Structures are given as structure tokens and as C-alpha cells.
Amino acid sequence: MQSNSCGHQWIIRLTQQQSERALDAALIDILSQVFADNNFALYMNKQFTSQGHIRCNYSGGSAAILDDEQAQQLVAKIDAERMRISGSQGQYVYFPIYHLGAVIGFVQSSSDFALTHDSPFVITNILNIYANQLYLLYRSRLDPLTELLNRQTFDSQVMDIINGDGFAERRDNELERQWYLAMFDIDHFKRVNDTYGHVIGDEVIILVARILKQSFRSEDYVFRYGGEEFAVLLLCDNKDQAMQVLERLRATVADFTFPQVKRLTISTGFCAFDNTSMVPELVHKADLALYNAKNNGRNQVVDFHSLNIPDNTKGAGDDDLDDDMLELF
Ligand SMILES: Nc1nc2c(ncn2[C@@H]2O[C@H](COP(=O)(O)OP(=O)(O)OP(=O)(O)O)[C@@H](O)[C@H]2O)c(=O)[nH]1
Known part of the structure; x- marks a missing residue:
């Protein structure tokens, strides 16, 4: 966190990714550096619509896997309480991912990582940039008239x-x-x-x-x-x-x-x-x-x-x- 304290290098890296898979891989690598371990999980609704489901896209180390219903409930809770960081729940901390004001996913991390003063700010930035880049990639795959895949x-x-x-x-x-x-x-x-x-x-x-x-x-x-x-x-x-x-x-x-x-x-x-x-x-x-x-x-x-x-x-x-x-x- 010291040499890249505002996370600008990570932001540059995320915005360079041209495929969903490469973007996910970059995010996971970046979060592994921020948390200094891979005990975290990424849950996302990649359809960007209310019909889409929140799914576990990555789970590393000892991160717990929530089922679809638990993940959905957590999103509803974050959304309702408008929390930027939901605080620890048991041994986990949840970082919501927003797109256009709605929660479309979250990162679950074990709560024992070294949370410095700047970490929540940096993590929030990284997740916002990730969601924006993912949305751009998603839109680029759609036909403008029908919104079907192109x-x-x-x-x-x-x-x-x-x-x-x-x-x-x-x-x-x-x-x-x-x-x-x-x-x-x-x-x-x-x-x-x-x-x-x-x-x-x-x-x-x-x-x-x-x-x-x-x-x-x-x-x-x-x-x-x-x-x-x-x-x-x-x-x-x-x-x-x-x-x-x-x-x-x-x-x-x-x-x-x-x-x-x-x-x-x-x-x-x-x-x-x-x-x-x-x-x-x-x-x-x-x-x-x-x-x-x-x-x-x-x-x-x-x-x-x-x-x-x-x-x-x-x-x-x-x-x-x-x-x-x-x-x-
Ligand atoms: N309005 C509109 N027309 C389109 C679009 N894309 C293609 N077309 C038209 O679709 C028509 C396709 O006609 P044809 O390929 O001759 O076939 P068809 O009349 O559907 O006849 P069959 O396929 O043999 O049943 C053409 O008149 C194209 O101009 C579009 O985006 N919007």
C-alpha cells in the first residue's frame, strides 16, 4: 500500500483490460496485494440488470462461499442501509461494489487483514473502477438496437x-x-x-x-x-x-x-x-x-x-x- 498509496497504478491496470476474464484476473491480483492474502471472495451480478443473479466469481484461500440466496440477501442489506463498508460480520468484512447507485456485488474478506487508514478508500476506488470497466466491456458486447449480444x-x-x-x-x-x-x-x-x-x-x-x-x-x-x-x-x-x-x-x-x-x-x-x-x-x-x-x-x-x-x-x-x-x- 505504501508505494502506491492512492492506488493509481492499479487503476491504470484495470482500465487497460479489454476482456472480462482479464479484468477479473487483474482485480483478483490487485486485491491479493491489498489484502496481502487471497482469503477473499468476489460476488457480482454481471448482467447489470435486476434479472441478473449475484454469483460467486472468485473465492480464494479460506474465504467462505455464500450460496446465491445468502449473497442476494447481503446485497439487499447493503443496499437498504446504504453502507459503503458494511463492517465485520463474524470474521468477515464486506466491501460493496456500486454501479449507477445500485449495489451489484461485493468483496468478502477475512477481517484480520491489516486495514490501514487509507485501505477502505483505496479498495472502494478499485471496486468502482472495476465496475465501470466491466460495464463498458459489457455494453461493447451488445447490439444497440435490441440490446442482445452482438x-x-x-x-x-x-x-x-x-x-x-x-x-x-x-x-x-x-x-x-x-x-x-x-x-x-x-x-x-x-x-x-x-x-x-x-x-x-x-x-x-x-x-x-x-x-x-x-x-x-x-x-x-x-x-x-x-x-x-x-x-x-x-x-x-x-x-x-x-x-x-x-x-x-x-x-x-x-x-x-x-x-x-x-x-x-x-x-x-x-x-x-x-x-x-x-x-x-x-x-x-x-x-x-x-x-x-x-x-x-x-x-x-x-x-x-x-x-x-x-x-x-x-x-x-x-x-x-x-x-x-x-x-x-
Ligand atoms: N427496419 C430494418 N430493416 C432491416 C434491418 N436490417 C435488415 N433489414 C431489412 O431486412 C430485409 C431482409 O429481407 P430479405 O433478406 O430479402 O428477406 P425477407 O424479406 O425477410 O424474406 P425471407 O427471409 O425469404 O422470408 C431487407 O429489406 C433489409 O433491408 C434493420 O436493422 N432494420
Whole structure:
């Protein structure tokens, strides 16, 4: 604490981080220096919304792990009492993390670290900067119109899942579950723009995005992939369950009354992740299934594996694919 008493070096380091993982690693390293041990835990709601859950993102040494409910209760207490530092509770001290005036997380530390006069001030600063940088990174991953994850985030998220990192939050029984990629496209969307104009077209995209967000769990990833095309990475027990979820979504959109436009439908194609496919192959498979749904009358869900195409399908643009499968829309 002496040579960096106001923590400016740490602040510079935090604001340089360009990925959530690197930012977390930097914070944990910095807090280890401040506390002079790693007996602390970090709890955060990384969704920055009231629907998001407070989760334990790091727990080192002998730090106790609170369950989600205990963590949530603690946040409510900190929020209600407007405490900057909540004081010791048993053998722990809690440092709240604020964003835009709301508590979105906290650091729990053992109370026996050497708390100097400046430490609370420095720790509060570090946590504020961390929350701001995390929020900037979070916003940079969102599509501005729909607030779904954007196209730029898609490849890295799929790679994380392929590399196994995306399984970090799995539940106990999740070993049997598998990831699926679904691609969605609003049917005859050009007609919406041509008939009602682009403002109404944008409103339709926002409403479809909202239905998508509400239709999947927080552990799934929902993207705006392009103009009126969306992608979802979802965890399911098997492909029948994936089909069921996607079919329910299709029906929800078909039953929804859109202002002015009234009725609209979506077409969906999906495929399962496997051990050999990389991002282009997965997208290509889900796209082929989507094209098939469009070719066969739209407003339907098609599983790539039901198409009888060899599973070693190469990326888009390959010469040896059946020309019928490559019709563009
Ligand atoms: N309003 C609005 N329109 C968009 C946006 N992005 C793409 N579009 C429009 O979406 C339309 C997509 O049309 P097409 O790809 O021809 O397909 P479609 O009319 O949906 O027909 P099918 O896909 O064959 O069912 C085009 O008119 C694009 O201009 C957007 O952000 N806002």
C-alpha cells in the first residue's frame, strides 16, 4: 500500500483490460496485494440488470462461499442501509461494489487483514473502477438496437464453448447436457419495411428480440446475428428438448400481435455442437437447416441432423454441396 498509496497504478491496470476474464484476473491480483492474502471472495451480478443473479466469481484461500440466496440477501442489506463498508460480520468484512447507485456485488474478506487508514478508500476506488470497466466491456458486447449480444461477440462465445470455458457455470447434472446453435430469420421481413417503413421494421426487430430474451434461460446466449437474423446458443438435455424449446418460441412469435403489422412468423434451423466442428461449420449447418425451413414454407423449425446431409459438411462456399442447399434469401 505504501508505494502506491492512492492506488493509481492499479487503476491504470484495470482500465487497460479489454476482456472480462482479464479484468477479473487483474482485480483478483490487485486485491491479493491489498489484502496481502487471497482469503477473499468476489460476488457480482454481471448482467447489470435486476434479472441478473449475484454469483460467486472468485473465492480464494479460506474465504467462505455464500450460496446465491445468502449473497442476494447481503446485497439487499447493503443496499437498504446504504453502507459503503458494511463492517465485520463474524470474521468477515464486506466491501460493496456500486454501479449507477445500485449495489451489484461485493468483496468478502477475512477481517484480520491489516486495514490501514487509507485501505477502505483505496479498495472502494478499485471496486468502482472495476465496475465501470466491466460495464463498458459489457455494453461493447451488445447490439444497440435490441440490446442482445452482438455479432462481434458471437465467434468468441462459440469458441469459449468449444474450448470448454463456457461450461464454467454448469449445474451438477449438466454433464449430460449439450450445446445447440439455433439461427432464426424473420419471414418476409422486406415486406414489413416496404409496407410500413423502417421505423416499424425496427420496432418488429426489437419486439422479436424481446420475445427471444424471454424465451431462454440466463445461461443461454442470445445474439442479433445480422439485420433480421438472430442466433441462440442453448444448453439442452437432448435434441428433442431443443426442438421443443424452439418450436414453443416459433409458436409464441406466430401468436404475438405486432403493432400495425399484426402477424409475423420466424423460420429456425439448428444443429448440435460436436467435437469436430468449428465456428464456420456450426453456422453453416444451422444455416442449411434454416434455408430448408424457408424452402419448405417458412414458420417452422428444422434440425440439421434430420436433413440427411453428411455430418462432415464443410464451410459455406464449398463446391461439393448440393446446389439446392445453397439457395440464398
Ligand atoms: N427496419 C430494418 N430493416 C432491416 C434491418 N436490417 C435488415 N433489414 C431489412 O431486412 C430485409 C431482409 O429481407 P430479405 O433478406 O430479402 O428477406 P425477407 O424479406 O425477410 O424474406 P425471407 O427471409 O425469404 O422470408 C431487407 O429489406 C433489409 O433491408 C434493420 O436493422 N432494420
